[in-house]
Amino acid sequence: MPILPSLRAVIAQHGLDARKSLGQHFLLDPGLIARIAALAGDLSGRHVIEVGPGPGGLTRALLDTRAESVTAIEIDRRAVAAIEALRVLLDEAGERRLRLIEADATRLDLAALIPAPRQIVANLPYNVGTPLLVGWLRQATHWERLTLMFQMEVAERIAAAPGEEAYGRLAVLSQWTCGVSLLTRIPPGAFSPPPKVFSAVVGLVPHADQPPPDLFAAMERLTASAFGQRRKMLRGALKGLGGEALLARAEIDPQRRAETLSIAEFDRLAKRL
Numbered sequence: 001m002p003i004l005p006s007l008r009a010v011i012a013q014h015g016l017d018a019r020k021s022l023g024q025h026f027l028l029d030p031g032l033i034a035r036i037a038a039l040a041g042d043l044s045g046r047h048v049i050e051v052g053p054g055p056g057g058l059t060r061a062l063l064d065t066r067a068e069s070v071t072a073i074e075i076d077r078r079a080v081a082a083i084e085a086l087r088v089l090l091d092e093a094g095e096r097r098l099r100l101i102e103a104d105a106t107r108l109d110l111a112a113l114i115p116a117p118r119q120i121v122a123n124l125p126y127n128v129g130t131p132l133l134v135g136w137l138r139q140a141t142h143w144e145r146l147t148l149m150f151q152m153e154v155a156e157r158i159a160a161a162p163g164e165e166a167y168g169r170l171a172v173l174s175q176w177t178c179g180v181s182l183l184t185r186i187p188p189g190a191f192s193p194p195p196k197v198f199s200a201v202v203g204l205v206p207h208a209d210q211p212p213p214d215l216f217a218a219m220e221r222l223t224a225s226a227f228g229q230r231r232k233m234l235r236g237a238l239k240g241l242g243g244e245a246l247l248a249r250a251e252i253d254p255q256r257r258a259e260t261l262s263i264a265e266f267d268r269l270a271k272r273l
Contacts, residue, residue, distance in 0.1 A: 001060070001063060001064065001090065001093065001095055002089055002090070002092070002093040002095070004060065004086065004089060007026070007028045007030075007055045007056070007057050008028060010055040010056065010082050010085075010086075011026070011055050011082075013082075013085075014055075014078045014079070014081050014082045014085075015078055016054065016055055016076075016078045016079060016082055018054075018192065018193055019076070021127075022075070022076055022125055022127070023052075023124075023125035023126035023127035023128060023129075024052070024054060024076070024125060025123075025126070025191040025192070025193065025194075025195050025199075026054045026055055026057065026191060026192050027057050027058065027123060027186075027190060027191060027192075028055075028057060028192050029190060030057070030060075030061070032186070032190055033057045033058050033060075033061045034061045034064070035184075036058065036061070036123070036147075036149065036184075036186075036201055037058060037061035037062050037064070037065060037121065039147055039183045039184065039201055039203065040065075040119060040121045040145065040147040040203075041145065042066070043062070043065040043066055043067040043119065043121075044065075044066040044067075044068075045066070045067075045068050045117065046067050046068060046117050046118070046119050046144065047067070047068050047069045047071070047114045047115055047116070047117065047118050047119075048062050048065075048067045048069065048070045048071070048118075048119050048120070048121055049070075049071050049073065049110055049114055049118065049119070049120045049121075049122070050062060050070060050071070050072050050073065050120075050121055050122050051073045051105045051120070051122040051124060051125075051132065052073070052074065052075075052079075052105070052122060052123065052124060052125045053072040053073075053074055053079060053083055054074075054076075054079050054082075054123075055079065055082050056072075056082055056083050056086050058121070058122070058123055059072055059083065059086065059098070060086075062121060063090070063095070063097060063098060067097065068097070069097045069098075069099060069114075070097055070098050070099070071098075071099040071100075071101060071113070071114055072098065072099070072100050072101070073101050073103060073105045073108065073110070074100065074101075074102060074103075075102070075103065075104050075105070077102075080100065080102045083098075083100050084100055086098065087099075087100055101113070105128070105132060106128055106131055106132060106135065109139075110136075111139050111142035111143075116142070116144075117144045118142060118143055118144060119143065119144050119145045119146070119147070120136065120143060120145075120146045120147070120148065121146075121147045121148075122147075122148055122149065123149040124148055124149060124150060126150075126151050126195070129148070129150045129151070129154055130150075130154060130170065133146075133148065133158070133170075133174070134170075134173060134220075137173050137174060137177050137178070137216075138213070138216055140177040140178060140206040140207075140210050141206065141210040143206055144205075144206075145203065145204070145205050145206075146178070146202075146203070146204040146205075146206075147183070147201060147202075147203050147204075148201070148202050148204070149186070149199055149200070149201045149202075150199065150200060150202060151195065151197050151198075151199055151200075152185065152197050152198040152199060152200050153166075153197065154170070155182055155199075155200035155201075155202050156182075156200075157170045157171060158170055158171060158174045158180060158182075158202050158204075159171070159174075159180050159181070159182045159202065162259065162260060162261060162262050162263075163259060163260060164259075167259050168223075168227045168230075168258075168259070169223040169224060169226075169227045172219070172223050172263060172266050173219065173220070173223065174204060175263050176211070176219065176263050176266065176267060177206060177207060177210060177211070177216075178204040178205055178206050178207060179204070179205045179207065180202065180203070180204055181202070181203040181204075182200055182201075182202055183200075183201045183202065183203050184200065184201050185198050185199070185200045186198065186199045186200065186201070211270075215270060215271065218270045218271075218273045219266065219267075219270040221241065221273070222238070222241065222266065222269055222270050222273055223258075223266065225237055225238055225240060225241055226238060226258035226261075226266075227258050227259075230257065230258060230259065231257075232257070233254060233255050233256065233257060234247055234252065234253075234254055234255075234256050234257065234258060234261075235247060235254035235255065237257075237258060241273060242273065246269065246272055246273060247269070249272040250265070250268045250269045250271075250272045251268075252265055252268070252269065
């Protein structure tokens with residue numbers, strides 16, 4: 001790649017101060033950013049999507065891999081200008097693998113925009129990380145891998161096991177559709193401005209067999225009810241979905257609580273539902 005301005009220079013040039021309303025916290029250490037990009041594995045021939053590139057640190061690291069293309073999705077006009085300036089510099093140097101889409105990622109069908117094989121690698125804005133992930137899980141069949149950074153609390157909810165305090169709807173949906181790994185933790189001081197909490201990178205590799213849309217929708221209803229009233233026994237929490245009759249069909253004790261059920265048991269319940 002051509003010699004590029006520092007990330008701090010990009011931030012200053014475009015007035016790109018991180019905004020709480022957009023959930024922005026920027027990583028500026030090139031070494032750390034490169035290590036995060038490496039967690040996605042070998043990207044040779046892959047079309048990579050990045051959501052919320054900010055000043056473009058991770059974007060640069062992804063372009064330093066053998067990825068076939070990198071598509072940056074950005075809603076903040078200031079960051080759009082910064083990534084567009086990067087794209088122009090790369091075009092002038094004959095490096096034409098970067099594409100920029102100015103849009104709200106929660107409203108896009110990314111799989112329809114990007115050819116396969118596709119991966120998503122992103123430091124997700126804190127305020128939209130969970131809805132983005134759930135939307136991508138609905139389309140898990142389209143992704144080869146997701147390598148995503150969340151605030152630590154959300155990462156723990158994705159990777160939690162049955163019986164753990166963080167185990168809930170997000171863990172079930174994630175682990176039902178993907179193999180999940182918590183790859184690394186990142187301290188607040190690595191960001192500008194520093195958030196109040198640690199962050200973590202989570203790797204999700206979709207299972208070969210994915211639920212059809214109607215079964216995924218059933219699992220969403222099931223987990224929303226089961227974990228919406230965590231202190232209730234399942235016979236009460238699932239009363240609106242069939243209660244004891246549903247649990248009997250799935251051969252699950254109605255006196256159990258949602259946090260004790262395995263992913264396989266939730267799968268059984270969703271199929272009966």
